[in-house]
Amino acid sequence: xxxxxxxxVVLLVLLLLFVVPFAAVATADESTDDAQAENISSxxxxxxxxxxxxxxxxxxxxxxxxxxxxxxxxEDQIKMLEKQLKAVEKKEDSELGEGLKAQIEELKLERNAxxxxxxxxxxxxxxxxxxxxxxxxxxxxxxxxQELETLEGIKAIPVTNVLVKNRDIKFDTPxxxxxxxxxxxxRALSKALGASIQWNAEEKTITLIKDDKEIVLxxxxxxxLVNDVEMAIDVPAQLINNRTVVPLRFIVENLELQADWDAExxxxxxE
Numbered sequence: 001x002x003x004x005x006x007x008x009v010v011l012l013v014l015l016l017l018f019v020v021p022f023a024a025v026a027t028a029d030e031s032t033d034d035a036q037a038e039n040i041s042s043x044x045x046x047x048x049x050x051x052x053x054x055x056x057x058x059x060x061x062x063x064x065x066x067x068x069x070x071x072x073x074x075e076d077q078i079k080m081l082e083k084q085l086k087a088v089e090k091k092e093d094s095e096l097g098e099g100l101k102a103q104i105e106e107l108k109l110e111r112n113a114x115x116x117x118x119x120x121x122x123x124x125x126x127x128x129x130x131x132x133x134x135x136x137x138x139x140x141x142x143x144x145x146q147e148l149e150t151l152e153g154i155k156a157i158p159v160t161n162v163l164v165k166n167r168d169i170k171f172d173t174p175x176x177x178x179x180x181x182x183x184x185x186x187r188a189l190s191k192a193l194g195a196s197i198q199w200n201a202e203e204k205t206i207t208l209i210k211d212d213k214e215i216v217l218x219x220x221x222x223x224x225l226v227n228d229v230e231m232a233i234d235v236p237a238q239l240i241n242n243r244t245v246v247p248l249r250f251i252v253e254n255l256e257l258q259a260d261w262d263a264e265x266x267x268x269x270x271e
Contacts, residue, residue: 071114
């Protein structure tokens with residue numbers, strides 16, 4: 001009986017030493033493969049994984065939007081009171097007029113406070129956007145900005161100052177302002193907006209396709225085709241720093257989106 005027990009023990013030890021580790025390794029390999037399959041999208045980038053900086057950016061956007069709504073409501077109240085004030089001034093009711101003026105001034109202070117809060121949120125977003133770049137990339141982009149600004153009529157926009165709501169955008173060369181128009185690298189823009197892009201080297205044309213919209217631009221040509229309808233722009237697509245840049249507002253609006261420029265913070269917001 002004792003000999004049998006010893007054999008059983010030896011057999012169990014062998015199983016633990018050899019069989020179980022192999023099974024664990026196989027299971028771990030399968031789990032790793034499953035995780036990679038879930039997290040890698042068709043273009044080889046991370047799938048639905050949300051990075052910490054993206055979460056922070058989304059929260060800041062929501063907070064800014066909430067403040068902006070309060071600012072808009074305050075501006076509506078100011079306009080309403082200003083109309084009332086005009087009516088009162090016609091009636092020469094000075095007492096009521098003074099009361100309305102006091103309310104208007106108070107609301108203007110409130111509106112200005114909201115504007116300042118919005119500005120701070122935007123500046124915070126600029127800092128958050130730096131986290132998507134390595135320090136080496138930021139240094140390279142700073143050098144490119146300096147080089148671009150040596151060109152006549154060109155002003156570089158910091159890459160952190162271009163915000164796409166609920167989307168990500170990353171640049172390898174800065175957007176610029178030329179002749180009062182924002183020009184943005186076409187590949188970065190198309191990727192952020194989920195549009196496909198085609199380049200015809202022979203004709204020097206760029207074709208952007210998103211949903212039922214097709215936009216065809218030709219380098220240094222002021223004519224653009226939108227679903228085969230010819231339109232004119234004052235600043236055409238062009239090559240700057242060996243990158244194709246396109247007029248931001250025209251592209252975005254013809255894709256039925258919206259681009260807003262805030263001159264005070266030098267920020268572009270695309271919705």
